[in-house]
Amino acid sequence: MMEAAELCFPQLNSSCVKPTRPPADAMLVYVLLSAICIVTVVLNLLVIVSISHFRQLHTPTNLLLLSLAASDLLVGVVLMPVEILYIESCWFLGDAVCTLYYVADYVITSASVANMVLISLDRYVAICDPLRYPARATKRAARAGVCLSWLGSLFYRVALLNGHLRNPGASVSCLGECVVVIGYVAALVDLVFSFILPVAVIVVLYLRVFVVAVSQARALRSQVAIVAAAQRPGAIAARKSEMKAAGTLGLVIAVFLFCFCPYYAPTLAGEETSVDASSADFEIWLAHFNSCLNPVIYAFFYPWFRKSIKHIVTLKVLKPGSRDVKVL
Template sequence: MVMEAVELCVPQLNSSCVKPTRRPADAMLVYVLLSAICIVTVTLNLLVIVSISHFRQLHTPTNLLLLSLAASDLLVGVVLMPVEILYIEACWLLGDAVCTLYYVADYVITSASVANMVLISLDRYVAVCDPLRYPARVTRRAARAGVSLGWLGSLLYRVALLNGHLRNPGASVSCLGECVVVVGRAAAAVDLVVSFVLPVAVIVALYLRVFVVAVSQARAMRSQAAVAAAAQPRQPGAGQAVARWRSEIKAAGALGLVVAVFLLCFCPYYAPTLAGEETEVDASAADFEIWLAHFNSCLNPVIYAFFYPWFRTSIRHIVTLKVLRPGSRDVKIL
């Protein structure tokens, strides 16, 4: 019986990890699939960012929140996915400090995405449940403040959570060539509540309220429309009010789908913590849970393309280079 030779990350060192290997066919399939996801993620989120940033008509509070979400999704495609692809069959040789910083970036981006989801849910809640005061309560200034607080809070919280790893890089590494961070059960339980359970509870509660109010408003509008049609001709402006309400409901539905996809993609990521296990994240392993969570960043702009005509129109202007023409910022997109 011939023993297969084991290849170490650093030959002649007993403390070295075994180099990860896959069958050539499997490795090629994984590389192609994950690289395609990475390219699509970067391309689509860049289109979202350029669209909202360039066209003045899209400078609304809701779109500013979508811009922040697209920025976090873009960082996933630019920073996180390439590293995970690179180390599918390679050892981590960038050092423990860079490994720790990578995980800080990973956690900050993830937390910012969660914060964006909460802000989007709040935005839709006010738009549907309190439409008369929505323009005064949800302004672009308020949206910018919310986005800034979300990113700053994510950074401070993650630095505090990973403080031990920042002070002692490589504390979770068992051998040379590995990049792994292990969060203890207590810290993982706190993180689960703060980063997942509480935000999800808030998001679900807000969208349930939006659904109830939307159904109630739809019934009231149908009843009023029937009475008005029987009693007198249609009043001027009534059609605009109905169209505006339908637009808000459609936006709520699209963003609700974004939130639902987010929950489906991130639930497996938090499954070990829910089971009471330690949370271990390994940059040198293409774990399904990690890639499913990151795949959410690719799906968000796809949802926009299906539900938002303005996004499809913006893409046409960008691809055909019409955005380079003078006055293109003021083109009617909506």
């Protein structure tokens, strides 16, 4: 006979059993996940403040990075705390809030994927069609792309979870649980449109970028060896900068794929996708951990981000004219 103290709602027989872990394991999980959450929020805030504050960083590419950082920040502010809170607790906020939580989760995730596609397209045009890049990659185009990615993610996810929105708690098997189960057909559709197609586009674009970047690197080495190269050091430096940026953003894409592949593994195996807010599933946290890794990559590979952090931490951003400081 199950003790009442082990139930989320002791007075109800339909109550779920409270999640339990050994105290030492629970404390370790809390500390680790809380640290990841804090680092995610702080680093992405630094990215957002940097790009928003310094005028020199107001470029189309950085607007896309700003959108990506915003989605990563929402992961750290909205999604991670809920999952940490309910590791050793039951869900007491009701089925409607549970469903809305998962809508937010999926919208943020879809927006991140869309941002990755836009970033890949931006790098593709910058490397493969540099003469037309200034005309095509404008701030207006970047803003339009960002708006479409977020609105498209919202409408797509609402349509996908329409059944759960109409009937909150349809997947809940007992009181005190917050879980959404997506049928295999819907999960397969989601796999195709949220992962396979975007990944295919990203991989094709970056393969093309890689081939062109290698050929351009060889051309640059040839140009440096001749006198004409000395007369155009700025152009050569600009091309090197573009290729370095492509490499860094390529690493961001690679980390994204590594973090999200396990999440879609059940669908690839022909299983239903079940997401539970009351558990710290490895696949979910690995996908969310990507939001922490992105700004870490920026810190290591983008000098402008390191310079911006110094200005922010030392409060130099509060001084008059700090928006015009050169960080590139």
